Amino acid sequence: MRFLLLVFVLLTACRPSHKIGDLVGVPKERPLEKTYWVLTELDGKPIATINEAKKLNLLLDPVTKTASGFAGCNQFAGGYTLEGKKLNLKNLAATRMFCEETMEIEIRFLQAIRETDAYKIEENVLFLNQGDQHRAKFQADVKTTF
Numbered sequence: 001m002r003f004l005l006l007v008f009v010l011l012t013a014c015r016p017s018h019k020i021g022d023l024v025g026v027p028k029e030r031p032l033e034k035t036y037w038v039l040t041e042l043d044g045k046p047i048a049t050i051n052e053a054k055k056l057n058l059l060l061d062p063v064t065k066t067a068s069g070f071a072g073c074n075q076f077a078g079g080y081t082l083e084g085k086k087l088n089l090k091n092l093a094a095t096r097m098f099c100e101e102t103m104e105i106e107i108r109f110l111q112a113i114r115e116t117d118a119y120k121i122e123e124n125v126l127f128l129n130q131g132d133q134h135r136a137k138f139q140a141d142v143k144t145t146f
Contacts, residue, residue, distance in 0.1 A: 073099030
């Protein structure tokens with residue numbers, strides 16, 4: 001009987017809990033701004049990162065109202081407006097390097113975020129939408145930049 005009780009206690013202690021994330025400072029749902037968002041899907045297709053150090057990403061700074069990130073080969077930056085669940089990224093500019101292996105994804109990624117008009121967050125996943133179509137899906141990363 002003691003053995004069963006011990007097994008039960010150990011199994012209960014090992015199950016995942018959002019409380020652990022809260023204790024170490026990782027909230028259940030990350031905010032849109034001040035979060036390092038890593039691209040995982042573009043127009044319904046998964047995105048594989050070629051180099052772990054160069055994840056395609058998006059950051060929104062609420063102080064300067066600047067959107068910035070890495071698109072696969074080039075860095076980009078521009079402004080954004082936020083009103084409720086409406087999000088518009090505007091005047092985006094990117095550096096001008098050419099990387100043959102990532103240019104197609106980069107062009108599609110920049111086009112998708114330029115055409116974004118709304119967003120939705122479900123726990124630690126961000127969806128950028130154009131109308132009711134998901135254009136880009138991101139996962140919140142533990143990396144902090146603020």
